[in-house]
Amino acid sequence: xxxxxxxxxxxxxxxxxxxxxxxxxxxxxxxxxxxxxxxxxxxxxxxxxxxxxxxxxxxxxxxxxxxxxxxxxxxxxxxxxxxxxxxxxxxxxxxxxxxxxxxxxxxxxxxxxxxxxxxxxxxxxxxxxxxxxxxxxxxxxxxxxxxxxxxxxxxxxxxxxxxxxxxxxxxxxxxxxxxxxxxxxxxxxxxxxxxxxxxxxxxxxxxxxxxxxxxxxxxxxxxxxxxxxxxxxxxxxxxxxxxxxxxxxxxxxxxxxxxxxxxxxxxxxxxxxxxxxxxxxxxxxxxxxxxxxxxxxxxxxxxxxxxxxxxxxxxxxxxxxxxxxxxxxxxxxxxxxxxxxxxxxxxxxxxxxxxxxxxxxxxxxxxxxxxxxxxxxxxxxxxxxxxxxxxxxxxxxxxxxxxxxxxxxxxxxxxxxxxxxxxxxxxxxxxxxxxxxxxxxxxxxxxxxxxxxxxxxxxxxxxxxxxxxxxxxxxxxxxxxxxxxxxxxxxxxxxxxxxxxxxxxxxxxxxxxxxxxxxxxxxxxxxxxxxxxxxxxxxxxxxxxxxxxxxxxxxxxxxxxxxxxxxxxxxxxxxxxxxxxxxxxxxxxxxxxxxxxxxxxxxxxxxxxxxxxxxxxxxxxxxxxxxxxxxxxxxxxxxxxxxxxxxxxxxxxxxxxxxxxxxxxxxxxxxxxxxxxxxxxxxxxxxxxxxxxxxxxxxxxxxxxxxxxxxxxxxxxxxxxxxxxxxxxxxxxxxxxxxxxxxxxxxxxxxxxxx
Amino acid sequence: xxxxxxxxxxxxxxxxxxxxxxxxxxxxxxxxxxxxxxxxxxxxxxxxxxxxxxxxxxxxxxxxxxxxxxxxxxxxxxxxxxxxxxxxxxxxxxxxxxxxxxxxxxxxxxxxxxxxxxxxxxxxxxxxxxxxxxxxxxxxxxxxxxxxxx
Ligand code: FES
Ligand code: FES
Numbered sequence: 001x002x003x004x005x006x007x008x009x010x011x012x013x014x015x016x017x018x019x020x021x022x023x024x025x026x027x028x029x030x031x032x033x034x035x036x037x038x039x040x041x042x043x044x045x046x047x048x049x050x051x052x053x054x055x056x057x058x059x060x061x062x063x064x065x066x067x068x069x070x071x072x073x074x075x076x077x078x079x080x081x082x083x084x085x086x087x088x089x090x091x092x093x094x095x096x097x098x099x100x101x102x103x104x105x106x107x108x109x110x111x112x113x114x115x116x117x118x119x120x121x122x123x124x125x126x127x128x129x130x131x132x133x134x135x136x137x138x139x140x141x142x143x144x145x146x147x148x149x150x151x152x153x154x155x156x157x158x159x160x161x162x163x164x165x166x167x168x169x170x171x172x173x174x175x176x177x178x179x180x181x182x183x184x185x186x187x188x189x190x191x192x193x194x195x196x197x198x199x200x201x202x203x204x205x206x207x208x209x210x211x212x213x214x215x216x217x218x219x220x221x222x223x224x225x226x227x228x229x230x231x232x233x234x235x236x237x238x239x240x241x242x243x244x245x246x247x248x249x250x251x252x253x254x255x256x257x258x259x260x261x262x263x264x265x266x267x268x269x270x271x272x273x274x275x276x277x278x279x280x281x282x283x284x285x286x287x288x289x290x291x292x293x294x295x296x297x298x299x300x301x302x303x304x305x306x307x308x309x310x311x312x313x314x315x316x317x318x319x320x321x322x323x324x325x326x327x328x329x330x331x332x333x334x335x336x337x338x339x340x341x342x343x344x345x346x347x348x349x350x351x352x353x354x355x356x357x358x359x360x361x362x363x364x365x366x367x368x369x370x371x372x373x374x375x376x377x378x379x380x381x382x383x384x385x386x387x388x389x390x391x392x393x394x395x396x397x398x399x400x401x402x403x404x405x406x407x408x409x410x411x412x413x414x415x416x417x418x419x420x421x422x423x424x425x426x427x428x429x430x431x432x433x434x435x436x437x438x439x440x441x442x443x444x445x446x447x448x449x450x451x452x453x454x455x456x457x458x459x460x461x462x463x464x465x466x467x468x469x470x471x472x473x474x475x476x477x478x479x480x481x482x483x484x485x486x487x488x489x490x491x492x493x494x495x496x497x498x499x500x501x502x503x504x505x506x507x508x509x510x511x512x513x514x515x516x517x518x519x520x521x522x523x524x525x526x527x528x529x530x531x532x533x534x535x536x537x538x539x540x541x542x543x544x545x546x547x548x549x550x551x552x553x554x555x556x557x558x559x560x561x562x563x564x565x566x567x568x569x570x571x572x573x574x575x576x577x578x579x580x581x582x583x584x585x586x587x588x589x590x591x592x593x594x595x596x597x598x599x600x601x602x603x604x605x606x607x608x609x610x611x612x613x614x615x616x617x618x619x620x621x622x623x624x625x626x627x628x629x630x631x632x633x634x635x636x637x638x639x640x641x642x643x644x645x646x647x648x649x650x651x652x653x654x655x656x657x658x659x660x661x662x663x664x665x666x667x668x669x670x671x672x673x674x675x676x677x678x679x680x681x682x683x684x685x686x687x688x689x690x691x692x693x694x695x696x697x698x699x700x701x702x703x704x705x706x707x708x709x710x711x712x713x714x715x716x717x718x719x720x721x722x723x724x725x726x727x728x729x730x731x732x733x734x735x736x737x738x739x740x741x742x743x744x745x746x747x748x749x750x751x752x753x754x755x
Numbered sequence: 756x757x758x759x760x761x762x763x764x765x766x767x768x769x770x771x772x773x774x775x776x777x778x779x780x781x782x783x784x785x786x787x788x789x790x791x792x793x794x795x796x797x798x799x800x801x802x803x804x805x806x807x808x809x810x811x812x813x814x815x816x817x818x819x820x821x822x823x824x825x826x827x828x829x830x831x832x833x834x835x836x837x838x839x840x841x842x843x844x845x846x847x848x849x850x851x852x853x854x855x856x857x858x859x860x861x862x863x864x865x866x867x868x869x870x871x872x873x874x875x876x877x878x879x880x881x882x883x884x885x886x887x888x889x890x891x892x893x894x895x896x897x898x899x900x901x902x903x904x905x
């Protein structure tokens with residue numbers, strides 16, 4: 001990527017910028033971040049000779065600049081989305097230079113969340129690619145004086161087959177740039193058979209640099225003259241500083257000053273938590289200085305938050321009727337008839353993202369403008385949050401997006417970037433705010449703690465005639481609006497109101513719960529607890545009826561059909577996608593169940609003593625996933641996972657290798673949820689702090705081998721980053737039941753409830 | 756005090772208790788070595804001291820003085836180390852943040868044990884967390900690298 005430096009200096013138009021200001025410093029000190037060197041002067045793509053769209057520019061030397069407008073946090077979005085454009089443009093990927101977009105509304109939605117980067121990119125990127133290709137084709141036709149219909153692209157050149165003439169994209173760029181940009185209706189997309197990259201994929205653009213230790217993460221951003229900051233946050237949400245020792249931290253070598261940060265105005269949203277920052281000339285000194293702050297806190301209303309008590313309250317609420325989110329038939333009438341009734345309760349505690357790279361951001365405030373390097377899933381949210389905090393226009397917040405050392409939803413919330421901006425303004429220097437691991441674990445936007453209750457009436461064959469399900473959890477909406485206690489339609493649509501079981505009487509309810517910590521999106525979000533409850537309960541019914549788990553699950557799903565969820569859950573939003581393009585199709589759900597069963601050797605292998613297999617299926621982010629997990633449980637109850645088979649129908653898969661990696665990773669992520677994930681509070685203070693008391697799965701604990709089976713599909717692309725997570729925990733717990741006869745209704749396994 | 760990093764002898768007169776990790780990252784600007792926990796719990800900060808993997812977050816600069824420290828940036832003189840090449844071949848990284856530490860640990864492991872079994876790999880690599888969950892590819896890449904060493 002150092003090539004980009006040459007490109008920058010070669011360009012006269014950028015000379016002025018290069019010789020002054022922050023950009024120069026970034027060029028000198030963080031060459032690996034130069035792909036974020038776009039400034040208000042525009043991107044390389046903008047300044048290329050032919051640039052029919054903000055996402056692409058083609059220069060006379062044939063270089064194709066593609067703008068990655070989504071963040072790279074390990075899902076390969078930064079590569080896979082531009083790859084779609086490159087394919088439609090028929091460009092040679094080797095001649096593509098990626099540049100990372102700054103936050104800017106002209107790129108449309110830049111949020112890398114909700115597993116929708118490829119889904120969105122499949123439309124937007126193909127349009128951009130087809131536009132550029134058509135302009136190049138028209139330019140070639142004009143040059144040769146032949147009809148456009150006789151010309152076509154062939155890997156970075158346009159050819160006229162009849163006369164065997166060829167012209168490269170670079171050669172045609174200037175002429176193409178003079179042509180009008182075609183309208184959408186004029187575009188022709190390549191047929192699937194002509195795809196070069198989609199369906200085959202490409203390794204991460206940054207792979208070699210990552211392995212060389214040269215990739216630029218947010219944590220690695222440096223500017224000349226910068227100082228480091230570490231913030232002592234209120235231990236209880238909403239707490240305020242009463243007093244602190246300004247002098248003592250200065251005794252630590254390298255500490256320069258302390259700066260208070262004002263508490264947030266409720267609701268907290270993405271505002272910084274407040275507290276006291278210690279500024280130092282290295283990260284460690286800033287960490288040490290905090291130990292001498294001796295802050296006295298006014299803890300406020302959330303100091304009464306105790307997880308033990310709160311859990312009981314959630315469970316109580318789940319036993320009572322809630323708000324109806326979906327209704328089919330009349331469950332009460334069936335329950336009133338008596339017969340065989342089953343009921344069960346499930347529980348999952350708060351979870352922390354624990355991205356390997358904790359929250360961190362570098363900000364440089366000068367002359368009413370601030371430039372930020374933040375590993376963020378939402379550079380536009382950085383802009384709006386920082387603008388609000390500093391009282392400056394959004395346009396004066398330039399947010400560069402280096403690589404993220406993991407995101408999982410944590411880095412959708414830019415509180416840490418706002419801290420850096422506030423502190424840079426206060427100090428008058430570039431400031432890098434570094435969260436310690438302890439800060440990360442203690443001050444997260446946690447995955448909601450949830451209690452679920454399910455009740456079913458069974459006919460003589462063991463099939464449910466009525467099914468009632470209730471979930472209770474502090475909703476994500478509480479982060480944005482005070483007194484929000486019910487999940488919204490979006491949250492309930494994550495695997496609760498869209499459960500596609502073929503049951504004539506069905507009701508989904510949601511009960512109220514107050515938040516006492518910040519609640520946020522966490523890889524696959526509410527699907528985690530919804531799938532855990534529904535898929536565990538389905539398996540309980542299978543066993544209670546003496547049926548094979550796979551066979552029973554298929555019967556619950558019922559015949560192949562399109563489920564009209566809105567008919568029974570009017571507010572259902574289908575992940576923001578149209579039900580025409582992305583219907584809930586039980587044929588696809590059945591197929592992944594059958595595929596996972598077949599590939600895992602379900603029913604064909606006899607597991608040994610202490611071993612067992614479990615299955616779960618779940619649709620999330622418009623993708624259908626069935627997972628079969630095999631476990632070995634030893635005498636001490638220690639669980640090993642020798643194999644996982646996951647069948648995935650995500651529609652068209654642009655990058656299969658990266659997709660497989662996402663599902664392998666989801667199995668490990670899921671293992672952490674099952675084994676040990678638990679965040680608890682005592683008197684409002686989070687009790688965990690680092691990987692010792694918030695353990696995540698290690699190499700000897702994760703599945704030994706996860707095999708991912710991708711269903712070949714022509715359906716439009718759906719998500720792959722998150723959908724592997726939801727079915728994993730219930731599949732493990734169903735396997736543990738098969739192995740030991742012990743039913744796990746509460747996670748994690750390490751919880752005393754399972755002792 | 757004197758400290759040799761990536762073949763270059765340097766003198767340092769700051770806080771002797773500064774962990775090597777922050778000396779490398781904040782003082783020298785060698786950002787390939789990562790911070791993950793600061794408590795010897797995750798392995799992200801793994802570097803080599805006289806050719807053996809150590810955790811730089813719990814090693815004071817003064818303890819590293821007089822030793823030869825090598826970071827990911829200099830693990831291979833020319834091009835990529837065979838272990839790094841295997842990492843690329845097996846497409847190991849997701850976010851990649853833990854990978855410099857994983858690679859440094861794996862190189863050290865293979866040096867001590869050129870033909871590690873599955874158990875050896877698990878025991879050797881258990882100190883290195885990958886939150887993205889790339890473990891099975893790490894195992895495969897190490898095995899492949901071992902094959903080449905043989
Ligand atoms: S940062 Fe050193 S082991 Fe985690
Ligand atoms: S690749 Fe992301 S933590 Fe290992």
